[in-house]
Amino acid sequence: MKKTFYLFLFFSFIFCQFLSAQPELFRNNFNEYKDFGLSKRQIQELKKEGELIIFNRDKHTTRFAKKLFNKKVGRTVKEKRRTGKEEYEVIARKKILHYRINYIFFDGDKNSYKSIEKSRQRMLNLLEKDYNFESIARQYSMDQNRYKGGDSGWFKIESVNEDFKNAITNTMRYADEVFRVDLPEQNWYYLIKKSYSPQKIEEILVIKRKN
Structure with missing residues (x-):
């Protein structure tokens, strides 16, 4: 029984090592806000007000995300969370080329x-x-x-x-x-x-x- 258990651990380790080879292929550092036409200074000022989040229509398909996509620039969505009330304002929107x-x-x-x-x-x-x-x-x-x-x-x-x-x-x-x-x-x-x-x-x- 012990032998079987250790063999299981060994092959699990080898399998995890194999999968850990995943490269950071899609994580090249770049300015993800530039597509919205905002300067670095504008971005810095916005970050002082709150957290900046980018929603992608293909990747973000929750009811909340759809609600945001239906809002015009400058409009807000208010949500009650466990940590308190949060307000989400649409700052900019654009169709961006993806591969x-x-x-x-x-x-x-x-x-x-x-x-x-x-x-x-x-x-x-x-x-x-x-x-x-x-x-x-x-x-x-x-x-x-x-x-x-x-x-x-x-x-x-x-x-x-x-x-x-x-x-x-x-x-x-x-x-x-x-x-x-x-x-x-x-x-x-x-x-x-x-x-x-x-x-x-x-x-x-x-x-x-x-x-």
Whole structure:
């Protein structure tokens, strides 16, 4: 019984180590308020009044978020919380270009480039035989996005590494094309599927004040 328990712990640890390889691909530092046309000084002044929050129409679909999207700039929504009353004011709104892809991630810290390239070529061969990219991603991608078939969800292009950005915005790429992207400085390697065309998604900038 003890032996079985320790084996379970061991494989759980290995599995967690495998999933912890998820890179900070979509967390590149950038000024997320610039799309709303506000200066740094304006942003600083607003932050003195309360907390700034960006709502995305695709990602935020709660009843409360929908209520905010129905408000014009300058209008407010008041809410009662456990911590007291809160007021949310819509400061700005804009439709902002977003990108979306499917990807398979290979961790260069865990596998040699030679091994990664061999795996990528094998997967490209499978895709030529009409295997499903999302199914391959679920089986082989080395981050937690594997459970979504490697679907990145909609993201702003500024949120990713410059080399990655240049690769996925290349206008020579055609719809559903699968291609390699290497980020050797981070030791991150990818197969990318151009699954979606860029799309403008409405976002609103909201300030939350406590009363």
